[in-house]
Amino acid sequence: MTFVLTKPLHNPLRPPARPSAFLTALGVLAVVYSWTTTAFAGVCTPPDITNNPPNIANLKAYAACIQAAGQGCGLDQTDPVMDVCKFDPLIHPCADTVRCTGGGGAYFINGFDLTEGVLAYDRISHTLYLGYSVNGKIGDSNGDGSPDQTGPCPPPPAPPANIIDPSGIGGGGSESYQWFIDTNCDGVPDVIVSAFGSPNSTTVQVTDGGGINLIPGATGTGKYAGSQLQVQVNNLTLPAVFEFSGFVGSRVDGLGEDALTPIRCVPNPNIDIQKSASPESLCPDASTTVTLTITNTGDVPLTSVSVTDDLPTGLSYVPGSTGGTCGVGEPPVGQHLAWPAITGSFDVGQSCVITFQARRGGNACFGGTAVWPAPCLIPRASNSCASRDPVYA
Structure with a gap:
């Protein structure tokens, strides 16, 4: 199954609550059968008919x-x-x-x-x-x-x-x-x-x-x-x-x-995705590191797992900044980021991370006509444009 994992768009004027992942399944179930994980080994005790009668x-x-x-x-x-x-x-x-x-x-x-x-x-x-x-x-x-x-x-x-x-x-x-x-x-x-x-x-x-x-x-x-x-x-x-x-x-x-x-x-394929940013709020001309943690929480390995993320208004992707352990390469630049699919089998219990940089430009204005750069969280406004409002990643 090809999974496209997305995160809801944050309101740039409010601190983001921890978003719940939602999952959209596209295409036909495609599962590989190379079982390499030992994430659940030992959880259940198998029956022993060598030393015991059938039960x-x-x-x-x-x-x-x-x-x-x-x-x-x-x-x-x-x-x-x-x-x-x-x-x-x-x-x-x-x-x-x-x-x-x-x-x-x-x-x-x-x-x-x-x-x-x-x-x-x-x-x-x-x-x-x-x-x-x-x-x-x-x-x-x-x-x-x-x-x-x-x-x-x-x-x-x-x-x-x-x-x-x-x-x-x-x-x-x-x-x-x-x-x-x-x-x-x-x-x-x-x-x-x-x-x-x-x-x-x-x-x-x-x-x-x-x-x-x-x-x-x-x-x-x-x-x-x-x-x-x-x-x-x-x-x-x-x-x-x-x-x-x-x-x-x-x-x-x-x-x-x-x-x-x-x-x-019938298997129960499922993926969990968690998103965090450091720092969570940005002043103008500042960047944050966004981390997406993807975990196969289902009971079968998966292939063609694709990850997307929508950047809040006011933030832009820093080209060439994708890193982490998923090995997905660069997404097309834009507000809607869509990375290439994770290669190979994504095994049961396996987890990987995608990191990237997002930047807030200078002179950002929400609802006004003019603003000048000012330290974040300090009220300075002209023509009702408040520069104290941070953008949340």
């Missing part, structure tokens, strides 16, 4: 924290319970069946009725945290409360269970826990994160949208227990705007598959 509550708290701190993106999407129906009457689970609320047919509790999906992405460390909660037990296809095949159930006279539950989270597509990242929001996943294997040694695979080619450098770990599954993906760079969805399903349980409704991560 979706902790993941949700972390997601909310990094979203609020501008450290990344946090998303939490719920899904209705009992919305996957058994479509094959010849398939018999271990669990009791009840009526499905998501349509006609029967329903039973197993590990593939999704109730919540959580995403937390740390833009600084390029780490993605994902989690699922289900109505039953993760990896349980036959409804016996275990991720493995435990034997015949239920006892007679009920029909014998005939669901073959693979061990853990079955690989080969027989059981699926997947998260989808759509990086350009076109409805087609560009990153697929899949989990399978045993509870404490869960394999996490990170592929492109085709589900076959691994994404170079991206590695993942995972763990599941009870109704919760959590994974961590390292070294994955995502854009500022992306869409998050998911898929949970078992080919052997006779239930329909459960899809997580897409939810979008």
Whole structure:
């Protein structure tokens, strides 16, 4: 996004109050993805599934924290319970069946009725945290409360269970826990994160949208227990705007598959600009140094940040006087100063300053016909022209 930052024009006859910055956005969002700042690092504590069991509550708290701190993106999407129906009457689970609320047919509790999906992405460390909660037990296809095949159930006279539950989270597509990242929001996943294997040694695979080619450098770990599954993906760079969805399903349980409704991560770009002048009031034939401090207070790096400033009536820009740390060069001379755009990426938390000289000319007169130079703030007037009135920068 190209930001044009401006300051309101001061009344030259009154001391200036601290002006509030206002921001005008022009053009289309253009964000670079070179995350170099560490301004917010350490503010939020990421979940630790290496030394702890999965905990979706902790993941949700972390997601909310990094979203609020501008450290990344946090998303939490719920899904209705009992919305996957058994479509094959010849398939018999271990669990009791009840009526499905998501349509006609029967329903039973197993590990593939999704109730919540959580995403937390740390833009600084390029780490993605994902989690699922289900109505039953993760990896349980036959409804016996275990991720493995435990034997015949239920006892007679009920029909014998005939669901073959693979061990853990079955690989080969027989059981699926997947998260989808759509990086350009076109409805087609560009990153697929899949989990399978045993509870404490869960394999996490990170592929492109085709589900076959691994994404170079991206590695993942995972763990599941009870109704919760959590994974961590390292070294994955995502854009500022992306869409998050998911898929949970078992080919052997006779239930329909459960899809997580897409939810979008939207950045919060923002810039603060503060203006000061030293001195704030000027006598004729005097100059002041104006300092503009620009800070990226949003949660994404920005490009093409342009700064403007309107000089009060009575002041003129001193050509060649621009300095500071923004490296913007010289503006066209005039009352409306517009500097060239800041080059490169303006990172989250980054701040820079623009300084310049503004000068008040001699024999300035407000509302009269004649005046002669006189020390500022000492009343001397002719024909009602008061030279004591200073010009405020």
